Amino acid sequence: MPIRAQQPDVSVVTLTIDGQDLSARADETIIEVCRENKIPIPSLCWMDGLSVVGACRLCVVEVDGGPRLQAACATRVREGMSVQTNTDKLQRYRRTLVELLFAERNHVCAVCVSNGHCELQWLAQTCGVDHVRMPYRNTGYNVDSSHEMFRIDHNRCVLCTRCVRVCDEIEGAHTWDVMGRGSGCQVVTDLAKPWGESDSCTSCGKCVQVCPTGALVKQGTSVGEMVKDQQFLSILARRRSSR
Amino acid sequence: MNLDDLEDLAAKYRADAGDHDTEVRVCLAASCQSSGAQPVFDALSAGCDDGAAAAPCKVKGVGCMGLCSAGPLVAVAAPEAALEAGVIYRDVSAADAPDILASTAPGAAPVERLRCPSDMPFFARQHKIVLQNAGIVDPNSFRGYVMAGGYAAMVQALTEMTAQDVINEVTASGLRGRGGGGYPTGLKWSTVAKMPAGQKYVICNADEGDPGAFMDRAILESDPHRVLEGMAIAAYAIGANKGYIYVRAEYPLAVERLKTAIRKAKRSGFLGNHICETQFNFDVEIRLGAGAFVCGEETALMASIEGGRGQPRPRPPYPAEYGLWGSPTLINNVETYANIAPIVSQGGDWFAGIGTDKSKGTKVFALAGTIVNTGLIEVDMGTRLRDIIFAIGGGIPDGRAFKAVQTGGPSGGCVPEAHLDMPVDYDSLKTLGTMMGSGGMIVMDETANMVDVARFFMEFCMDESCGKCVPCRAGTQQMHGLLERIAKAEASRADLELLEELCDVVQATSLCGLGQTAPNPVLSTLRYFRHEYEEKLG
Amino acid sequence: MSSGNNKVTVATTWLDGCSGCHMSFLDMDERLVDLAAQIDIVYSPFVDAKTLPEQVDLGILEGSVSSDEDLHKAREFRARCKVLLSLGDCAVNGNVPAMRNPFKLDAVIERAYRENVDLNPQIPTEGVPRLLATVRPVHGVVDVDIFVPGCPPQADAIHYVLTELIAGRTPDPSQVTRFGA
């Protein structure tokens, strides 16, 4: 889905979210309306200012009591729409999705530079994940410290592709992309060479700031020291789209 | 050009083809070719040219005759006659050529030792609409297609019908998408047609990826013009001037025949600009897949045509509204397009008279697995599974007992003996916990291990997951691990419970159809063969 | 959740961990005095008792399951404790001990006992338990009832969980602690 609706639609619709009557612009998505109204919906891949991919599935909601769940980030509001964001079923699904992420790679929070500032860690807590029921996959991944300022630890990557999108859509460098498929997916720079050898990387650091976990971090940080600043994104995105 | 002109053209082609009472057809589709059909064809052609044939006869390479397990297949029949009306020979080798040619003499007896009875249920109980020309026309011959009545529907649509007329016929026919979902084709067409005029696209989904399904390959290899004609009619109906056929690179023969068909149709003015001297322009390009099952999903397919990673995106917006390069796009599969020309020629009501209440027309199925007659069949919707497997398919070989039939590929499920009397259509299969899918039917005998079958399909989905969304990428991987443990009898009851819960989560939350249906083989085997799982728990 | 003399019997032990969770337990400081009135620690590194009683109300395990001995202890605790609690990240998710899992066990042993040793490198064979190929959280080998993540869980969190359990309620540890806390 494009970052903004094809044609800006400024007409106003009314809808209910969790029984709350709300009004919204017709070109908004459910997640945008929830964020404005402080209705907490977990999300990982969605980020205000980046295009929508609908990949993490954490923001799935029930719409009009229908059986098919919709990703709140990828669904525009409609007049009269009725949305449930936090039913028992949705809570159960989200918990399992977070568990799947923890089991997939090696997220050892205790020794992570993002400990205490990590969206995945926070999601585990808010979704009530106090342990992971499935076996851990235990596949080892590379840590690439070849860049002079930044580091990527693939063990902590959740493949949200925020780095790929911010690099392409905001910075315009498209240094990052995803290689492989399925469980073999990994984010890569250029032809999957060490990051430090990349010709296209401008070292702007946007990818580091938008990364929700301790996968993309600054060099020289110790446990719990990596605090990310994402303020720039909505400002840049807004100014860019108004050109 | 109008219909009369087209008839004149066909008559001219017939005159050019020369006088012959009999034709010897050699199946040159992929399966028979693998069994050595090319040397048979060469021997027959050489023999015919040398005058070994007793009467004026013509040797012709044709597409799939259906009974792939008996290939190479050869048929001797009057020109353009139906397959059952001729004499069919099975397991033919080049050395048999003289005998076959000798049998074409007036009054000569058929070669009994090679004969495959053309009244056997495999042939007699089929109803061919999509496969009408398969095994009869030469897929590399534009003229052959026209002589068989081809392109009449397109000419009729362009010269006698409005776009709305065409959509009305398709809607009236009740045709539903043959790629798996069963979405009403007429509704899809009218949605795209209603989008504001401008650039629109028509796409043919020939990325047939279900393991055990080869219907689309056979159609493309046997009658490629039929698909092009269907696409052109669709383009006329929705107002598109450009089409893409997305074909698996694993089907080189189909690709080659499609390329030939497009080239010849363009040269004869049946594709390109001012088709048949009308104002209608339509150009078709082939795009090759590169080995990714998920590209059968329509948004992934479009991403692939655009040159990217074949990853699906959330819908809506649907392709009808926001498709290829953001333009309104119609996507149908091969078999759907192959149904269009007869619907336009004979009317939607005629088509709606075939099949069941909610599933109209016929369906092509690929029969494979442990079954006597492996191959391709076309039957009315609503035919009972038992008739398909035991009458047409000839039952299970080696005296073994039937256990289950798998339909719908990795998105489908297994149907046990108890439900074999169910008439096959979209809805009945759904109630059995499986789906029509594109039409693959894999028959399994009593020796099949159903946990292993579920594990096999889960491995498929895990390998083919694009990796974009969490439930499909990580969930299929975990479900596969659990199935492995169950298969090795290392799992506990809690593992089985976790497996069932993951099935629910992956089904409910995955981004696209691949993930949403990946649990189906597990759920369906659990439904009918739960004891096989429980026996293995610790 | 008490039995007999109205005091809740508690057993604790550490598997593969750093004993930090037990230290955090001690960090409850003066609250330990009140707790002592309600619980009876029948087996633990804190006390002298050397055998695990046949019946215990609450078992607390710190550390991950990395060796034969850990596995044995975990199974014994499960068999004898009515309620089993995983204390800390190592017990709950494997944590640091599990970071060896992506490597083959032989390579890990080789690295630890030969490559990184200057003096008389050799692989010990006696007096040490055999390592398992894969380090697992406690619930990877036995059923666990309560999970208290954290590295280590704060004394406040441990206190909250114990108080709830003693009162016969089911605690919700995610209110007070999380992975890596």
Added chain:
Amino acid sequence: MQRIRPDLPSTDKRWKLVNATMRRNGYAGHALIEALHAVQDAFGFLDEDAMTFVADSLDLPLSKVYGVATFYHLFMLKPQGRHACVVCTGTACYIKGAGALIEGIEERFGAAPGETTEDKSLSVLTARCVGACGLAPAVVLDGNVIGKLGAEALCDRLEQEIAE
């Protein structure tokens, strides 16, 4: 800003074929998969030079080209053996013993699916249904479908092909 198309990486004539494919598609970015097919048809696999050349010619980011090249199973990033044996692992072939063929080949030639023998004589691959279910279990040897062979007979046939 004018973009300059790169020179062909070498005088190898096969680059001209690759270039011709891209030119036919107007050097449009959406011709990426077609271009990679052309490289693979010409060279048998995609190396860094080829991917860089295609990326520069179509004005695409390197990481995008790499992402696409590694997404599709048909594209090979390493040179293949002189012969390629693709074992179909579709359902029908699976039911009829594709697993035994894979095991048999691995035992005789020491190459598992995705691997090439040390002497570079044979690459073993798997495919998700080649559509020859009537001939199950099917393998595709250097482009030709061979059906209904057991592991023993298949390995003999492979040895024969390699010897020729």
